[in-house]
Amino acid sequence: MNVVGELxxxxxxxxxxxxxxxxxxxxxxxxxxxxxxxxxSVYVVFVLILMAALGVIDNFLAxxxxxxxxxxxxxxxxxxxxxxxxxxAGQTGSLLFWLLLxxxxxxxxxxxxxxxxxxxxxxVVGILQGIAxxxxxxxxxxxxxxFEKLGFTPVDGAGLNPQLQNYWMTIHPPTLYLGFTAFTIxxxxxxxxxxxxxxxxxxxxxxxxxxxxxxxxxxxxxxFGMRWAYEELGWGGYWFWDPVENASLLxxxxxxxxxxxxxxxxxxxxLKVWNMGLVILTFLLTIFATFLTRSGLIDSVxxxxxxxxxxxxxxxxxxxxxxxGTVLIxxxxxxxxxxxxxxSFFSRESAFLFNNLILLAAAFxxxxxxxxxxxxxxxxxxxxSVGPPFFNRVNLPIGLVLLALMGIGPAIAWRRASGRNxxxxxxxxxxVGGATVAAFLVVGARHPMALATMGTSxxxxxxxxxxxxxxxxxxxxIGGENYATAFGQLVWRNRRRWGGYIVHVGVxxxxxxxxxxxxxxxxxxxxxxxxxxxxxxPLGHTYSVTYDGMSTYQATPTQVQGNLAWQAQALLSVRIxxxxxxxxxTEKRMYMAPQQAATEVGIHSVPLEDFxxxxxxxxxxxxxxxxxxxxxxxxTFTFLVNPLVGWIWAGGFVxxxxxxxALWPGTEVVRRSSExxxxxRTRSAQPEPAVAAD
Amino acid sequence: MVLAxxxxxxxxxxxxxxxxxxxxxxxxxLERSDDEMSETEALRRVRLLALRDVEYDFAAGKLDETxxxxxxxxxxxxxxxxxxxxMREARGQGSAGLEAEIAAVxxxxxxxxxCSTCGHPNPTGSRFCSVCGSPLTAPSRExxxxxxxxLE
Numbered sequence: 001m002n003v004v005g006e007l008x009x010x011x012x013x014x015x016x017x018x019x020x021x022x023x024x025x026x027x028x029x030x031x032x033x034x035x036x037x038x039x040x041s042v043y044v045v046f047v048l049i050l051m052a053a054l055g056v057i058d059n060f061l062a063x064x065x066x067x068x069x070x071x072x073x074x075x076x077x078x079x080x081x082x083x084x085x086x087x088x089a090g091q092t093g094s095l096l097f098w099l100l101l102x103x104x105x106x107x108x109x110x111x112x113x114x115x116x117x118x119x120x121x122x123x124v125v126g127i128l129q130g131i132a133x134x135x136x137x138x139x140x141x142x143x144x145x146x147f148e149k150l151g152f153t154p155v156d157g158a159g160l161n162p163q164l165q166n167y168w169m170t171i172h173p174p175t176l177y178l179g180f181t182a183f184t185i186x187x188x189x190x191x192x193x194x195x196x197x198x199x200x201x202x203x204x205x206x207x208x209x210x211x212x213x214x215x216x217x218x219x220x221x222x223x224f225g226m227r228w229a230y231e232e233l234g235w236g237g238y239w240f241w242d243p244v245e246n247a248s249l250l251x252x253x254x255x256x257x258x259x260x261x262x263x264x265x266x267x268x269x270x271l272k273v274w275n276m277g278l279v280i281l282t283f284l285l286t287i288f289a290t291f292l293t294r295s296g297l298i299d300s301v302x303x304x305x306x307x308x309x310x311x312x313x314x315x316x317x318x319x320x321x322x323x324x325g326t327v328l329i330x331x332x333x334x335x336x337x338x339x340x341x342x343x344s345f346f347s348r349e350s351a352f353l354f355n356n357l358i359l360l361a362a363a364f365x366x367x368x369x370x371x372x373x374x375x376x377x378x379x380x381x382x383x384x385s386v387g388p389p390f391f392n393r394v395n396l397p398i399g400l401v402l403l404a405l406m407g408i409g410p411a412i413a414w415r416r417a418s419g420r421n422x423x424x425x426x427x428x429x430x431x432v433g434g435a436t437v438a439a440f441l442v443v444g445a446r447h448p449m450a451l452a453t454m455g456t457s458x459x460x461x462x463x464x465x466x467x468x469x470x471x472x473x474x475x476x477x478i479g480g481e482n483y484a485t486a487f488g489q490l491v492w493r494n495r496r497r498w499g500g501y502i503v504h505v506g507v508x509x510x511x512x513x514x515x516x517x518x519x520x521x522x523x524x525x526x527x528x529x530x531x532x533x534x535x536x537x538p539l540g541h542t543y544s545v546t547y548d549g550m551s552t553y554q555a556t557p558t559q560v561q562g563n564l565a566w567q568a569q570a571l572l573s574v575r576i577x578x579x580x581x582x583x584x585x586t587e588k589r590m591y592m593a594p595q596q597a598a599t600e601v602g603i604h605s606v607p608l609e610d611f612x613x614x615x616x617x618x619x620x621x622x623x624x625x626x627x628x629x630x631x632x633x634x635x636t637f638t639f640l641v642n643p644l645v646g647w648i649w650a651g652g653f654v655x656x657x658x659x660x661x662a663l664w665p666g667t668e669v670v671r672r673s674s675e676x677x678x679x680x681r682t683r684s685a686q687p688e689p690a691v692a693a694d
Numbered sequence: 695m696v697l698a699x700x701x702x703x704x705x706x707x708x709x710x711x712x713x714x715x716x717x718x719x720x721x722x723x724l725e726r727s728d729d730e731m732s733e734t735e736a737l738r739r740v741r742l743l744a745l746r747d748v749e750y751d752f753a754a755g756k757l758d759e760t761x762x763x764x765x766x767x768x769x770x771x772x773x774x775x776x777x778x779x780x781m782r783e784a785r786g787q788g789s790a791g792l793e794a795e796i797a798a799v800x801x802x803x804x805x806x807x808x809c810s811t812c813g814h815p816n817p818t819g820s821r822f823c824s825v826c827g828s829p830l831t832a833p834s835r836e837x838x839x840x841x842x843x844x845l846e
Contacts, residue, residue, distance in 0.1 A: 004704070027724075033720060037713065040711055044712055116730060202736060267743075267747070413748075413761075415765060416757075417757070418761050420758055
């Protein structure tokens with residue numbers, strides 16, 4: 001399998017090039033046979049890449065350490081589960097995995113469109129295979145071939161980084177990659193529309209669900225990453241504005257902007273150039289994210305300079321996409337003119353436009369903060385550090401405005417909204433928001449940003465609830481349905497609108513959780529076994545934590561437990577008002593292969609807050625672990641009360657629910673309804689209301 | 695040896711499968727199929743949906759009566775225009791159905807039987823919408839006001 005796998009990569013390259021060339025040529029010369037040949041090449045490349053990926057997994061499962069990739073990311077004692085996940089554990093495998101997902105979506109797209117949207121397909125196939133060609137060139141010629149051999153066979157591999165041996169880390173990268181690769185389809189259709197000149201909203205209709213799918217995967221991928229950082233990295237937070245995190249956030253920000261701005265094009269025939277620009281930008285950012293995380297660039301420009309080939313190929317590809325996209329847009333500019341103008345500052349479309357500008361501002365700020373250290377290092381030799389304070393200072397106000405727009409947008413009408421109605425629609429939400437702020441002030445909260453976020457969240461939630469209430473009660477009243485049926489029918493008949501609002505609820509929950517950070521309690525305390533620390537919660541109660549003692553382990557030549565060199569585990573009892581609520585453990589450990597220290601945290605979760613404890617120091621590690629001396633168990637703990645953290649994960653669930661509702665397959669409105677073709681029927685060709693655009 | 699043979703077979707199968715359309719004369723279509731929306735039809739759909747949105751925004755209290763009336767007039771005119779160009783296109787293909795549809799919409803707009811839930815133009819005298827089943831009422835000022843009040 002492994003030899004066939006490598007071979008498959010080499011066969012895939014000419015086939016992908018063939019598909020790219022014949023897709024474009026077939027489209028230009030209008031030759032259906034060439035296009036069919038190109039379409040078949042997509043299926044072939046998918047099968048070949050699948051064989052290559054299975055070859056890599058096979059190498060992992062069979063412990064073939066003669067392959068550099070396996071030797072670097074696996075070891076004999078690694079669990080089978082993580083050996084399979086080894087495919088995306090490191091740079092080279094990730095790139096192959098990226099390509100596999102891309103080909104999977106390409107096959108889906110070609111098959112889905114085998115009998116429709118034919119006027120787009122030659123170029124779509126050409127572009128998809130062009131991207132596949134690029135990744136194959138990277139894999140085969142940039143020194144990142146997962147089948148590269150060491151020249152000797154080590155007895156055991158270096159092992160997988162223990163911090164990556166975690167459930168969330170196994171599903172986090174694939175989810176993000178699904179998000180990155182799914183966006184390739186809207187990009188391919190956008191480019192195809194520029195090539196064939198059909199620049200109405202058709203390409204947007206065809207790819208709207210693809211965009212949403214990509215957005216949904218990106219959002220979940222980001223949340224999974226936060227969860228991993230929170231549970232595994234052991235510093236008490238979930239987001240550090242680390243370049244890798246930022247890289248995944250960037251395409252999500254622009255994809256969010258795009259999902260909103262296409263609605264203006266659909267409704268009003270405006271922002272056509274802008275939407276094209278956003279598709280190209282988002283696609284470039286997905287490639288950039290892959291490049292940033294998988295090229296070694298983030299650690300330092302200098303370590304990265306060792307592999308200049310990969311940088312050269314990536315940057316040339318991104319440059320070509322940018323230039324080609326710009327030239328195509330300029331060429332089609334006459335067909336991309338706006339059909340309308342914004343009629344009023346107070347209108348849904350102007351709220352959407354504002355939301356777009358804000359999202360792009362956020363994306364730009366994040367991009368700048370991520371690249372600045374690298375640019376400064378390249379220019380001056382010194383790395384300027386751009387840390388969380390910069391990102392928080394810039395992005396908190398931006399996020400707040402975005403949050404407010406999420407409430408304002410749905411509550412105002414398309415085209416124009418009159419002042420009287422605005423006042424009426426916003427009166428109660430503003431009152432509820434204000435009351436929320438007042439309530440927080442009364443209980444002693446003073447943090448301005450957090451207060452603003454809480455007030456705005458309440459404002460947005462009220463607007464969404466009122467929207468649902470208006471729709472449901474109208475249905476119930478008009479149709480004589482009971483409220484539950486009316487609600488279900490309401491959502492079901494326009495899944496796109498109401499699914500979107502449910503996603504908004506999820507986002508509000510996440511924002512509220514961010515604001516909860518302002519009330520975080522952090523106390524460092526050194527304790528002897530038997531001693532108790534008192535940690536006040538912002539909710540009013542106090543956690544009494546008793547350090548019960550330490551359990552230790554050290555590997556000896558006769559006794560080895562897994563991959564652990566040693567382990568010091570502190571046991572703690574958590575009480576509220578004298579009542580035992582949980583027993584937590586937190587530990588420091590050292591792994592053997594690779595030799596690496598790690599901290600495991602203890603978390604006690606309730607809906608409103610997490611009690612989080614980190615074993616930050618053991619005073620006499622030698623005495624405690626090596627000599628197992630009961631007198632040497634003095635330990636320093638970091639106790640944290642993290643308010644509302646669980647709401648991020650809850651928000652993720654709600655967001656998933658909303659996305660699935662909006663994604664749920666329905667009759668696509670890309671076809672004429674059958675009635676309009678009959679010459680004897682007089683009914684209209686009006687699309688089903690259930691799928692009608694919001 | 696076995697490996698080389700396997701590789702050769704794999705490569706041959708790939709080449710055969712991909713080249714077959716060029717040699718065997720099979721081809722895939724490059725035209726929009728007949729039942730897919732053309733640009734004019736897509737425009738017509740968008741215009742009708744805009745009409746529906748105005749109804750929804752008004753019913754939800756986001757538009758006041760003056761704006762609602764003027765927007766509805768504007769959008770109806772646009773929708774008719776789109777329907778007419780759609781008809782011109784269809785006439786080229788020999789379809790008479792759209793002509794009747796336009797007459798229906800004209801009448802419906804005139805008589806106010808455009809469904810306020812889904813925007814579907816219903817024949818005169820209909821009591822319920824033939825697409826979504828919502829009851830149809832004549833858009834008298836009284837009933838509009840009643841509807842609005844009920845929603846607030």
